[in-house]
Amino acid sequence: MPENIQQKIEKLREELHQHNYSYYVLDEPVISDFEFDLKLKELQELELKHPEFHDPNSPTLRVGGGITKHFPTVQHPFRMYSLDNSYDFDDLEDWEKRIIKTIDEPVEFVAELKYDGASISILYEKGKLSQAVTRGDGFQGDEITANVRTISDIPLTLRGNFPPKFYMRGEIYLTRKNFDKINAAREEEGLDPFMNPRNTASGSLKTQDSGEVRKRGLSAVLYQFVAENSPVETHWELLQNAKEWGFKISDQAQLCKNLDEIKTFINFWDEQRHLLPFEIDGIVLKVNSLQQQRNLGYTAKSPRWAMAYKFKAEKVETELQSVSYQVGRTGAITPVANLKPVLLAGTVVKRASLHNEDIIKKLDLHENDFVFVEKGGEIIPKIVGVNFEKRASDSEEIQYISNCPECGTELVKIEDQAIHFCPNEMHCPPQVVGKMIHYVSRKALNIVSLGQETIAQLYREKLVENPADFYVLTKEQLLPLERMAEKSVQNIISGIEKSKEIPFEKVLFGIGIKHVGETVAKKLVKNFPSIEALKNATIEELCQVEDIGEKIAFSITEFFSNQENVLMIERLKSYGVQLEKGESQHEILSSVLEGKTFLFTGKLSLFTREQAEEMVEKNGGKNISAVSKNLNYLVVGEKAGSKLKKAQTIGTIEILDEQQFLDLIKKE
Structure with missing residues (x-):
């Protein structure tokens, strides 16, 4: 009898997995929702009566209901890299040239939609969903298996001839329809609506109750097979195989023979993306040949064989309701446009920075103007123009304020800068x-x-x-x-x-002397080992320090000429704050970099700029602030720009990536 029950349970599970595949992957349902629910209910009742036949990948477990109070951190056996971004076809042409130069053979590409959601890595063992982990920092993420099991697009068991162990990478997202449904329900309950589908999808994955995750109606698309070995030779074949195994693969993906076909694909979806039932923010391009991918390899952060083409910012029109003014830590005044709320690139925009008076004048802003707003880099809203045809005839020009909105002090505008300042720094x-x-x-x-x-x-x-x-x-x-x-x-x-x-150099940075940032503070501490020595330094002595000009020197002497600042320093000193250089602050670990100069540029991923400069100093090297013939090494991170180009022009500067820099230190 138990054997018959087990067979019946397994048969129902197999049927329901097949119906899920037909519905979510093939988009060809063969039974009605009502019939599906009857079979699911029958299976639930059998499983309840016979817990000895429990299966973590049963279709009944998609309904969720488990509570996870803590999501354990899990290492990614294969790092989840981010992609380099491009915003124009020139970038893509340069990328293609670099690829062809490296591998010196014909290349074809796979173009895929760049879904706007949350990345996921899912482990399958012997055809069963075993574990699901968020991207995290690329090296490790949160294990959210229970929540991912509730997403109907993701198969719990596979079909066909699949490898015994592999990872599928993909994107969890919300359709526009389900996002609107969630917000409608929240508004009925008197709750604030969510801002955009991407953040809602990401937040939903970390919800503690998997039953609530199920209710959100998340979707998924899988786009990358990852394993020690591949069963085929190309990425395109992997996508087709993955669909046969039961994965939902983007129907819009396309095999492109050359850059012209890529451009056609991009232009089409740039125009048609708003017709899709979900958000995309660009196109992902990958070299099709897996052998070519291996030959191209990776930078410190990104695969050299893939690129994300980001669509240009969307632009909308809305009404300028007012301009308010914010006062920053340094006294700088920032005007802010308060807008009639408008949906832009998935978020409701209510404010936009106007930066300074010159921008307001350049835009010729008037009260209650209708303005065009876009998101710089898809993140920061900014006003890019005015619809002059809609301007009222009696509309008055926006006049920049003359007094601080916080303390009433008359504002000061420095001649060579576009920014106004409140000079009342001690009491504003x-x-x-x-x-x-x-x-x-x-x-x-x-x-x-x-x-x-x-x-x-x-x-x-x-x-x-x-x-x-x-x-x-x-x-x-x-x-x-x-x-x-x-x-x-x-x-x-x-x-x-x-x-x-905390060491002296960080305290010096922390007390907030104008123009004294982290790097300047370090150089000052090297030359003036105590706050007293710095306080007593003359303009001439300060200017003798590398990279310290008159502007910074005057700012330092002005700081110490204020008796309130002097009293604060004396008090900090009496309380035991470090205002002298300690013996171990600049400990030399080796002389491997002795006599060599370094400069770091671009976005670093293996260490911070502060850590990098400290490594240089502790190994006998010297940091400099500009590209010149005196520079020995330029260490480049992601999106290195003008400094890299200048170094290449000079020709005598050795250019390193982050790993090569670390290898240089380890040589001795």
């Missing part, structure tokens, strides 16, 4: 709070327990006015404040105490 509230936020930031004193809202609250309560005040805060002062508990107060006190161990 946003500047005062901004300086304290800068002081506790990660690259400065790194007091993580003191967030922006907490600092603003402490300032409102008149408990702090400058960084020195942090060091006299007490539990008795903090506990009565809003959102403060014993643990959070203790974290603040402990974080402040620990900041006394």
Whole structure:
């Protein structure tokens, strides 16, 4: 009897998997939803009565219901690289030339839609879905298997002749229809609507209740087979095989023989993308031959055999309702356009930066103008023009403010800059709070327990006015404040105490002397080993330091000429903050880079610029700030630009990628 029950359960599972495949992959349902639900219910009842036949990949488990309080971090056995982006055909032509030059043989490409969602890596073992992991940082991600099992587009068991173990990479996304349905339901419940399908899909994957994930109606498309060995020779064949195994593959993917076919594909979908039931933000191009992919290899961050072509920013028209002004930490005034809310590239846009007075004049902005807005790099909204035909005849020109909106002080405009400043740096509230936020930031004193809202609250309560005040805060002062508990107060006190161990160069950066950034602070500390030495330095002495010009020198002397700043420094010193260079701050590990100069450019992925420059110094080398004949090595990250071109023009500069730089240090 149990054997017959087991056979019946397995037969129902097989039938339901087949119906899922027909519905979601082939788009050819053979039974009605009602009949499918009857079979599913029958299987659920049998499984409930016979738990000994449990299968984690049963179709009944797609309904979810499990609660996951913590998503474990999992290493990716095969790194999930990001793609280089291009925004015009010139970039693609350069990319194709680099490929042909490297492999010196004919190349064909696969063009695919770039779905706007969340990346996923799914492990299949013996034809069963075994594990699903988010992209994370590319090296490791969160294991969200229970949630991914609820997505109907993703097969739980495979069909046909598939490899015993492999990973399928893909994108989890929300259709426009399901996104609208979710927001309609939220609005009925009095909740704020979600902003865009991409973020909603990504957030849904981290929802703790898999039953709730199921309700979101997520979709998936799979686009990359990853394993030690491939059963075929091309990416295109892999896509066709994957479809036969049960994966939902994009119907729009196309095999292209040359760049002209790629351009035709891109132009078509640039015009037609709004007709798709889901969001795309570009086209992904891959070299078809897997052997050619292996020959081309990878940069530190991206495969050389793939490229993402990003569509140009969308542009919409909306009404300018007003212009407001923000005051930054340095006193710089930024005008902001307040707009009638409008949907742009998947998000509702209400504001856009106008940067400065010159931009307002260049746009010839008037009150209540109808303006054109687009997203720079698909992220930051900006006004790119005015619809003059809709301008009212009595509309008045936008006049830039003359006084600070926060403290009323008359604004100053420096002759060679387009920015207005509030000169009341010691007492203008946003500047005062901004300086304290800068002081506790990660690259400065790194007091993580003191967030922006907490600092603003402490300032409102008149408990702090400058960084020195942090060091006299007490539990008795903090506990009565809003959102403060014993643990959070203790974290603040402990974080402040620990900041006394932060080295001098970071403190110097943190106290916020105008024009003294991280690199300048390091160079100053090398030449002036204490705050006293820096305070007593003359303009001439300061200008003798590499990369320190009169502008920075005057800013430093002006800072120390203010008695409030001097008093703050004295207080910091008395509380034990590091205002002298410690013995180990510039410890030399080796002399392997002695006599060599370095400059880093582009977006670094293996280390930060700060870490890179520290490695140079600790191995006897020297960092310089510009490309010249005095430069020995230029280390380039992603999207290296003018510095790389200049170095190539000079011809004597050795150009390294990040890994080659690390190898250079390890030589000794």
